[in-house]
Amino acid sequence: MKSNIRPGTTKIPRAIFPxxxxxxxxxASTAxxxxxxxxxxxxxxLTPMRRHVLEALLxxxxxxxxxxxxxxxANKNGRPAPITVYRSLDFLRENGLVHRIESRNAFVACGHNHAGDDLVVFLICERCGAVGEAPGGGVAEALRASSRAAGFSPKNPLIEIVGICSHCRE
Ligand SMILES: [Zn+2]
Ligand SMILES: [Zn+2]
Known part of the structure; x- marks a missing residue:
């Protein structure tokens, strides 16, 4: 399936599910x-710990x-203190290099440039566990409008969709 290309701001077209x-x-090296x-x-x-955390996710x-x-x-010298890993994850998330997948309480590396993207939709394959990112199109504005109509002040909407990826379906 070579047609599964994400349009938009990335320089190298990438399959959503490679x-x-x-x-x-x-x-991994591109990311x-x-x-x-x-x-x-x-x-x-990108301190050594930040890089190690990113490499683990990659x-x-x-x-x-x-x-x-x-x-x-973890290596022969033991495992890193959780706080250092959490701090690195915070840094990587703040810089858009890692996303948190709320429904899995887990993290995924991101090599996209999301500047200008209104909303990222996380597609989670329930068979192989892979996570793809699709652009949200006009969905974010519709979600904000319906939130506001309920008198609710929305933060950035986040969408996670569980399903079956193209490779697992074949
Ligand atoms: Zn890959
Ligand atoms: Zn899959």
């Missing part, structure tokens, strides 16, 4: 390079919980 045999090394560029542009540092397109990240960063 094929199981895709070159994931390239996904690290993107993170470095973003941090440099903002005068921020091991696949599946979200990881904070404790799974800690386990993956």
């Amino acid at each position: 094929a199981p045999d895709h070159d994931h090394e390239r996904c 690290i390079a993107y993170a470095e560029t973003q941090c440099a542009a903002r005068g921020q540092r 091991a696949s397109h599946k979200p990881l919980g904070a404790y799974e990240i800690i386990e993956r960063l």
Whole structure:
């Protein structure tokens, strides 16, 4: 399925759900390079811990919980203190390099430039666990309008949809 291309602001067109045999090394190295560029542009540092957390998440397109990240960063010197991992996750989220998937209480790396995107829709495959991101189109404004009509002050709307990805359906 080569037609599954996300339009928009990213320079390299990417499949929302890359094929199981895709070159994931390239996904991961592109995302690290993107993170470095973003941090440099903002005068921020991708410290070793921040980078390790991002690399752990970039091991696949599946979200990881904070404790799974800690386990993956464990080595012969022990495991990192949870607070350092949480702080790194906060930094990465604030800089748009990681998203939290609320319904899974887990985190997923993001190599997209979301500048100008109104809303990101997270598509969660219940078979393989992969998470894809689709642009929300005009949905965000409709959600804000109906929230306001209820006298409710909406924050950024967030949409997570569980289903079956194109590769698992085949
Ligand atoms: Zn990949
Ligand atoms: Zn799937």
